Amino acid sequence: MENFFHQSPTRVHFGEGAVSKLAGEIAALGIKHPLIVLGRSSAKKTGAYDDTISALKRLGLMWEELWGVRPNPTLGKVLEGVEIARRAGCDSVIAVGGGSVIDTAKTIAAGVFLKDVWAAFDRNGGSRLIKKALPIVVVLTLSGTGSETNATAVITNEQTGDKWNIGSPHIVPKVTIMEPKYQIGLPPKLTATGAADAISHILENSLGAEGHEPTMFVNVAVIENIIKAAGILVRKPEEVSWRKSLMWDAALAFGLGRLSGLGVRGDWLAHAIEHAISGINPDIAHGEGLAVIQPAVLKMRMEENGELPILKRLAGVLGLKSAQEVPEALWEIFAGWGLATSLKELGITEDMWETIYQKAVAFRGTTRAFGEVKREQVFKVLGYATR
Amino acid sequence: MENFFHQSPTRVHFGEGAVSKLAGEIAALGIKHPLIVLGRSSAKKTGAYDDTISALKRLGLMWEELWGVRPNPTLGKVLEGVEIARRAGCDSVIAVGGGSVIDTAKTIAAGVFLKDVWAAFDRNGGSRLIKKALPIVVVLTLSGTGSETNATAVITNEQTGDKWNIGSPHIVPKVTIMEPKYQIGLPPKLTATGAADAISHILENSLGAEGHEPTMFVNVAVIENIIKAAGILVRKPEEVSWRKSLMWDAALAFGLGRLSGLGVRGDWLAHAIEHAISGINPDIAHGEGLAVIQPAVLKMRMEENGELPILKRLAGVLGLKSAQEVPEALWEIFAGWGLATSLKELGITEDMWETIYQKAVAFRGTTRAFGEVKREQVFKVLGYATR
Numbered sequence: 001m002e003n004f005f006h007q008s009p010t011r012v013h014f015g016e017g018a019v020s021k022l023a024g025e026i027a028a029l030g031i032k033h034p035l036i037v038l039g040r041s042s043a044k045k046t047g048a049y050d051d052t053i054s055a056l057k058r059l060g061l062m063w064e065e066l067w068g069v070r071p072n073p074t075l076g077k078v079l080e081g082v083e084i085a086r087r088a089g090c091d092s093v094i095a096v097g098g099g100s101v102i103d104t105a106k107t108i109a110a111g112v113f114l115k116d117v118w119a120a121f122d123r124n125g126g127s128r129l130i131k132k133a134l135p136i137v138v139v140l141t142l143s144g145t146g147s148e149t150n151a152t153a154v155i156t157n158e159q160t161g162d163k164w165n166i167g168s169p170h171i172v173p174k175v176t177i178m179e180p181k182y183q184i185g186l187p188p189k190l191t192a193t194g195a196a197d198a199i200s201h202i203l204e205n206s207l208g209a210e211g212h213e214p215t216m217f218v219n220v221a222v223i224e225n226i227i228k229a230a231g232i233l234v235r236k237p238e239e240v241s242w243r244k245s246l247m248w249d250a251a252l253a254f255g256l257g258r259l260s261g262l263g264v265r266g267d268w269l270a271h272a273i274e275h276a277i278s279g280i281n282p283d284i285a286h287g288e289g290l291a292v293i294q295p296a297v298l299k300m301r302m303e304e305n306g307e308l309p310i311l312k313r314l315a316g317v318l319g320l321k322s323a324q325e326v327p328e329a330l331w332e333i334f335a336g337w338g339l340a341t342s343l344k345e346l347g348i349t350e351d352m353w354e355t356i357y358q359k360a361v362a363f364r365g366t367t368r369a370f371g372e373v374k375r376e377q378v379f380k381v382l383g384y385a386t387r
Numbered sequence: 388m389e390n391f392f393h394q395s396p397t398r399v400h401f402g403e404g405a406v407s408k409l410a411g412e413i414a415a416l417g418i419k420h421p422l423i424v425l426g427r428s429s430a431k432k433t434g435a436y437d438d439t440i441s442a443l444k445r446l447g448l449m450w451e452e453l454w455g456v457r458p459n460p461t462l463g464k465v466l467e468g469v470e471i472a473r474r475a476g477c478d479s480v481i482a483v484g485g486g487s488v489i490d491t492a493k494t495i496a497a498g499v500f501l502k503d504v505w506a507a508f509d510r511n512g513g514s515r516l517i518k519k520a521l522p523i524v525v526v527l528t529l530s531g532t533g534s535e536t537n538a539t540a541v542i543t544n545e546q547t548g549d550k551w552n553i554g555s556p557h558i559v560p561k562v563t564i565m566e567p568k569y570q571i572g573l574p575p576k577l578t579a580t581g582a583a584d585a586i587s588h589i590l591e592n593s594l595g596a597e598g599h600e601p602t603m604f605v606n607v608a609v610i611e612n613i614i615k616a617a618g619i620l621v622r623k624p625e626e627v628s629w630r631k632s633l634m635w636d637a638a639l640a641f642g643l644g645r646l647s648g649l650g651v652r653g654d655w656l657a658h659a660i661e662h663a664i665s666g667i668n669p670d671i672a673h674g675e676g677l678a679v680i681q682p683a684v685l686k687m688r689m690e691e692n693g694e695l696p697i698l699k700r701l702a703g704v705l706g707l708k709s710a711q712e713v714p715e716a717l718w719e720i721f722a723g724w725g726l727a728t729s730l731k732e733l734g735i736t737e738d739m740w741e742t743i744y745q746k747a748v749a750f751r752g753t754t755r756a757f758g759e760v761k762r763e764q765v766f767k768v769l770g771y772a773t774r
Binding site: 001002003004005006007008009010011012013014015016017018210212213214215217218220221222224225228229241242244245248249252256257259262263 | 388389390391392393394395396397398399400401402403404405597599600601602604605607608609611612615616628629631632635636639643644646649650
């Protein structure tokens with residue numbers, strides 16, 4: 001079991017009525033003039049926008065708004081936000097949305113103190129440039145990335161096509177409101193991509209587990225819960241109890257002080273490859289890219305390292321005979337949720353493999369669990385994923 | 388799934404060498420003159436005391452020491468610590484020990500600001516009297532209670548025999564050092580009582596689970612890990628990797644912002660009864676009392692409520708045919724670790740039942756999962772536990 005540091009300082013209010021805590025938390029943080037970051041329109045439909053505005057009005061505050069964050073959020077939108085926050089003298093950032101909105105908000109919060117925002121994304125420890133950030137508050141409208149309680153943000157530089165991340169304790173949200181009503185009735189595709197993302201996060205964080213760690217035991221249990229929850233929700237989007245389960249699963253998968261990675265060595269090759277793919281084509285949803293790539297990575301890793309303990313355990317939970325059957329079983333589950341499970345469906349062809357490999361190793365050239373990422377490994381994964 | 392609040396602000400350093408972070412954390416907290424709280428002698432044997440002192444010396448600090456905290460820690464010892472801390476003007480409390488030492492340290496930290504320390508233990512919301520506390524740092528030497536990352540402290544008033552608790556965000560430790568070397572080679576009995584305590588915490592926290600909650604899935608996984616770890620460690624106390632697992636299990640069981648109770652309704656009847664028992668006879672180890680009582684509570688609860696979802700799931704993990712078999716299976720596991728599994732072995736006889744019932748309902752008259760605690764329920768539990 002590896003050594004680790006853990007802390008999960010985000011104040012999470014979870015459940016029906018959680019948003020009623022928003023005004024009190026904003027007041028406790030001493031916020032006077034926030035920048036609200038939003039996606040396209042869903043925050044208006046679900047009521048999350050109105051609830052946030054009404055909390056601010058109750059406190060007699062003024063605010064700024066940045067609309068239009070899209071999936072695979074861009075540096076351009078971040079810089080737009082930094083510009084607004086600086087000009088208006090914002091003292092905080094409120095993200096009303098899912099992972100893309102939160103990641104944009106986090107980067108703006110750190111970015112107002114940076115000369116060159118993209119420099120913090122540099123693969124050689126750029127995040128060390130982040131010495132402080134504006135306080136971040138999240139009103140969550142889509143669960144999946146875990147960004148609502150973690151220290152990470154992923155942004156695409158639309159000029160270079162690089163989809164890279166920052167990680168810093170300064171960008172952990174101070175407060176997160178997990179109000180289920182904003183996610184009840186979510187379109188099946190969004191439920192499915194969020195769930196696939198969460199499963200991938202767990203596997204990435206703990207693929208190098210040795211077999212005795214509590215984290216490994218917990219992680220397989222969370223995967224099992226996600227599979228049950230998503231399986232129900234893609235058919236019954238209005239179901240409440242499993243929706244709430246899936247919301248908390250996503251936090252357990254990649255939030256809460258990286259709970260799913262404590263004491264175990266991670267891989268993150270699937271994310272490196274997926275970031276390359278959705279960097280090339282931003283229309284590919286991150287979770288769907290992972291649904292294609294993650295099982296292929298598992299296949300390659302087991303070919304080289306034998307049956308991995310976490311996959312053995314997962315095989316048991318899924319009622320499979322051996323860990324070798326896990327990749328196919330996961331593809332089948334993802335397909336059952338309506339997700340693509342082959343690179344062909346995503347329009348990724350063999351002529352792009354070299355670019356994908358180059359971008360993947362630029363993003364992450366070594367993994368903690370399995371060391372250096374080799375060209376033939378990435379090609380093997382892409383081959384398996386071209387089903 | 389129930390609504391909840393979550394935050395786990397304790398800065399945890401886990402693993403070999405974790406104690407090297409102690410001086411830096413003490414400096415970061417601005418500590419100048421701590422009171423160190425200790426048990427009898429084990430902190431000297433394991434090196435935890437020397438490591439702590441050397442961190443303080445390196446920082447050029449002066450400190451006070453309170454020695455002699457025993458299992459089932461007493462109000463008398465707390466008041467002794469409060470007196471020292473006030474007289475010497477201590478600005479913080481450092482617990483070097485396990486649950487008893489930590490709970491004593493927490494109560495001292497809050498107690499220096501209270502006129503009547505025991506008033507905070509009042510069953511009618513006495514904890515509301517706690518408005519602040521000195522910062523608490525933990526150097527952990529025995530895992531089990533989870534106190535090292537939670538908001539609770541249990542103290543016995545030796546005059547009344549009441550073993551009651553406080554709960555307040557102000558007494559959550561700021562920093563916890565989880566250094567395995569202090570626990571390697573721990574006597575099997577201490578490993579076993581700590582593990583039984585941790586299993587009980589999980590079951591108490593989630594016995595009312597409905598069946599779809601991530602917490603319930605996670606909790607059963609942690610119980611499984613604890614059973615594996617303790618089974619190995621009572622035979623091989625020097626085994627390192629499972630020792631580290633058990634350390635983290637205990638935190639997952641009842642620490643980290645009450646992770647094992649999030650979204651589920653708890654019972655805590657076994658603790659109410661056990662507190663009554665070890666309040667009567669403080670020589671009974673808390674974990675051993677729970678090993679006797681917890682399975683009996685499960686039996687009674689299932690008799691009244693049918694097969695509980697978490698016990699159904701646990702039955703699957705333990706390879707049992709039905710949840711009904713779980714209580715006997717747990718007793719068998721605890722006996723295999725060398726723990727008592729009958730009230731007879733603990734010297735608790737039928738003439739004490741009425742006192743136990745009275746003390747149990749004084750401690751907790753209703754439970755969130757199952758409502759009011761009735762006399763016949765407690766008697767039934769005590770009957771089952773007199774095997």
